[in-house]
Amino acid sequence: MQYSFAARTEVMLSSPLHLIRSLANRESFISFAEELPAEELFPVSSLEAAAAAVISNSPTALQYGEPQGFLPLREWLSEDWKRTKRIDVGPDQILLTTGVQQAMDLLARVYVEPGDRVLVESPASPGYLQVFKMQGAVVIPVDSDQNGLIPERLLEQIERTQPKLLVASPNFSNPTGVLWSLERRKEVLDLCREHSILIIEDNSYGDLYFEKLSQREFTSLYPSLFAMDGSGSGQGVLYIGSFSKTIAPALRTGWAAGSRPLIDMLAAAKQLADWQSSTLNQRFLHNMLESSAFDIHEHIKMLNREYDTRLKLMNGLLQRPAWQDASYVIPKGGMFIWLQLPDGLDSLALLKCALGKGAAFLPGTLCYPDGRGSGWIRLNFTHPGRDELLLGMSLIGEAIGEFTARS
Amino acid sequence: MQYSFAARTEVMLSSPLHLIRSLANRESFISFAEELPAEELFPVSSLEAAAAAVISNSPTALQYGEPQGFLPLREWLSEDWKRTKRIDVGPDQILLTTGVQQAMDLLARVYVEPGDRVLVESPASPGYLQVFKMQGAVVIPVDSDQNGLIPERLLEQIERTQPKLLVASPNFSNPTGVLWSLERRKEVLDLCREHSILIIEDNSYGDLYFEKLSQREFTSLYPSLFAMDGSGSGQGVLYIGSFSKTIAPALRTGWAAGSRPLIDMLAAAKQLADWQSSTLNQRFLHNMLESSAFDIHEHIKMLNREYDTRLKLMNGLLQRPAWQDASYVIPKGGMFIWLQLPDGLDSLALLKCALGKGAAFLPGTLCYPDGRGSGWIRLNFTHPGRDELLLGMSLIGEAIGEFTARS
Structure with missing residues (x-):
């Protein structure tokens, strides 16, 4: 029979993202394209102990659980955020999700009508752009610089488009790795409050910072918009994040935190979407986090030392001749270097050449909703080990060499 | 700030389902309202062994996995279905999901436009009705009887409404527990083919049959619409199911199987929805299913013997005087008895009274999109153990007694 798919599916099929991801997933590639943490740093033995304890403890762990997510894990988050992030929310203000x-x-489904305008910090994570397009939103990029979203650009777009939402990642935006200044945080929050624009604050990468600061010091210098808005009492920010980058992606455990009306609505939508995420995995996490043998904050410090080492190695490799006309800013955290290619070099053409040699990266065009970004690429420095980093960067360097030699 | 939620969210808030479920989830209730398998029958030690083996085997198990789902598990399903269900699909025709x-x-999101007509076998599972309403569909019930969906009613609705989809559960429909006859299966499939209506065949309860038949014998008598349509080659049926009722719900592992164009589209939508389900849980399942210490078909036989015993116990309790004016048909499988209350008794009023005594059931109105069903209730017989069954049925019996005494 002839299928008659909904019109909105055209958004999904028209994107090159799917193809590039499946190409780069092949094992024979060295991929700088993905958003993967380092496998060799996963807390395997802690998780193994947690799984054994949870499964043998009670068959209830294998039953359907609470749609909003395993309560003790939400309680743990609530306590931890109070201590380390100056965020003060109750467990009923947290919904556990299948990743960010x-x-x-879910937010797009409950909040966006076709034709609604959604502002997105630009450049942006490709997966997010498509989510809003699927709901029929008009996605509008708002430019950022090295201090974060530019307030003047934000105000221009607010006045021009009367948007409903702003999507932003003040801590180590994907792809740019920018850490917003305190001043920018204040200005953006004030503008959005004034115009009743809901902010989705994505903190996926917020714990991966490489400066020598304690969690509390870091939080004082760079408070989340959510904390500045009164942790839900201001109602203006939805705070999302996950354990994918700090513990392990396969547990597929993320969250949304916000005011009760917002979380209640998202929880209702979650039940229709999949009834609930794996409460078994949520129990594993809770058991690990409560165990005396595992300290997540020490674990994150270890990750950050190692990722900083990999970043320095990549930065060293970028000093080689092939890259001399590329430009970038060394990020203070996160998982990516966002790099401008030598003049006239197109990222998709370069990708095709690099794939032929066995290395992949993310072309910048995927990070813009409007076709810009062809001169940029995103390089992930957390997943490849030392040898892969050396070889992969050399292969991409070769590809660049071939293009620049021709011109 | 004032939130401006999308209009479609009104569907979620207007349903009494959320409230009743949260009420019935309280531990102090004996609940016949839920769709829960028996916890004491979960294969705990097999799962424990599988978890230990998977986690210690390779850190890759904790990394992001394939969005379409762990390939070896899809291969296992493909082989098992060939052997036991006469379904012949490749692993690339299967998408693993977070439950049915x-x-x-996902199907609703890729296939339904606002205003599209969706036919639903009636009465139907409450969770499904809302999914289609959320997408703006006009949900149209099609009556069924003890042999399944009634072809004459189906044709009437096809001619009247020109629908795009039919949602049906030929094996032990939720809530009625009806097992469609072979003739009805043929008639319904033919009608839908003729009018290019895609069928969503929900086989959630299909393995829970209590007749003394082998899997192959059962499949010969009651082939799935999907197998009859050529397992995807006919393109007219999407076949969905899960391990929630046969192994454990907390693993949140279900599937959709169909033609490649349909599965590819659903897989693309899945990536936007949550990128992927827990591949860790999928690996646990695969490890168990391949283990010599666990045989899922023997496990299901054991479940069926035990559930049949519970059904017989409930049937015995329904012979007591309080229930004498109720009527129902004893199902041949599944998890529910669908029961018509004595004349004039309203299921919601009865529920309120029963909740006061400490027992809950599902009122029939939730199973219709149009307000019918007030004289019906759904009783789950798989979750409560023997003592709970005795006590809970007696409490509901008391509630019925109070109403009938008054009239």
């Missing part, structure tokens, strides 16, 4: 992607998707 | 609820939701 689901948190973003 | 997500399979249904």
Whole structure:
């Protein structure tokens, strides 16, 4: 029979994202394109102990659980955020999701009508752009610089488009790795409050900072918009994040935190979407986090030392001749270097050449809703080990060499 | 700030389902309202062994996995279905989801435009009705009887409404527990083919049959619409199901199987929705299913013997005087008895009274999109153990007694 798919599916099929991801997933590639943490740093033995304890403890762990997510894990988050992030929310203000992607998707489903304008910090994570397009939103990029979103650009777009939402990642935006200044945080929050624009604050990468600061010091210098808005009492910010980058992606455990009306609505949508995420995995996490043998904050410090080492290695490789006309700013955290290619070099053409040699990266065009970004690429420095980093960067360097030699 | 939620969210808030479920989830209730398998029958030690093996085997198990789902598990399903269900699909025709609820939701998102007509076998599972309403569909019930969906009613609705989809559960429909006859299966499939109506065949309860038949014998007598349509080659049926009722719900692992164009589209939507389900849980399942210490078909036989015993116990309790004016048909499988209350008794009023005594059931009105069903209730017989069954049925019996005494 002839299928008659909904018109909105055209958005999904028209994107090159799917193809590039499946190409780069092949094992024979060295991929700088993905958003993957380092496998060799996963807390395997802690998780193994947690799984054994949870499964043997009570068959209830294998039953359907609470749609909003395993309560003790939400309680743990609530306590931890109070101590380390100056965020003060109750467990009933937290919804556990299947990663941040689901948190973003649920928000889009309950908040966006076709034709609504959604502002997105630009450049942006490709997966998010499509979520809003699927709901029929008009996605409008708002430019950022090295201090974060530019307030003047934000105000221009607010006045021009009367948007409903702003999507932003003040801590180590994907792809740019920018850490917003305190002043910018204040200005953006004030503008959005004034115009009743809901902010989706994505903190996926917020714990991966490489400066020598304690969690509390870091939080004082760079408070989340959510904390500045009164942790839900201001009602103006939805705070999303996950354990994918700090513990392990396969647990697929993320969250949305916000005011009760917002979380209640998202929880209702979650039940229709999949009834609930794996409460078994949520129990594993809770058991680990409560165990005396595992300290997540020490674990994150270890990750940050290692990722900083990999970033320095990549930065060293970028000093080689092939890259001499590329430009970038060394990020203070996160997982990516956002790099401008030598003049006239197109990222998709370069990708095709690099794939032929066995290395991949994310072309910048995927990070813009409007075709810009062809001169930019995103390089992930957390997943490849030392040898892969050396080889992969050399292969991409070769590809660049071939293009620049021709011109 | 004032939130401006999308209009479609009104569907979610207007349903009494959310409230009743949260009420019935309280531990102090004996609940016949839920769709829960028996916890004491979960294969706990097999799962424990699988979890230990998977986690210690390779850190890759904790990394992001394939969005379409762990390939070896899809291969296992493909082989098993060939052997036991006469279904012949490749692993690339299977998408792993977070339970059947997500399979249904994804299909609604890629296939339904606002205003589209969706036919639903009536009465129907409450969670499904809302999924289609959320997408703006006009949900149209099609009556069924003890042999399944009634072809004459189906044709009437096809001619009247020109629908795009039919949602049906030929094996032990929720809530009625009806097992469609072979003739009805043929008639319904033919009608839908003729009018290019895509069928969503929900097989959630299909393995829970209590007749003394082998899997192959059962499949010969009651082939799935999907197998009859050529397992995807006919393109007219999407086949959904899960391990929630046969192994454990907390693994949140279900599937959609169909033609490649349909599965590719659902897989693209799945990536936007949550990127992927827990591949860790999918690996646990695969490890168990491949283990010599666990045989899922023997496990299901054991479940069926035990559930049949519970059904017989409930049937015995329904012979007591309080229930004498109720009527129902004893199902041949599944998890529910669908029961018509004595004349004039309203299921919601009865529920309120029963909740006061400490027992809950599902009122029939939730199973219709149009307000019918007030004289019906759905009783789950798989979750409560023997003592709970005795006590809970006696409490509801008391509630019925109070109403009938008054009239």
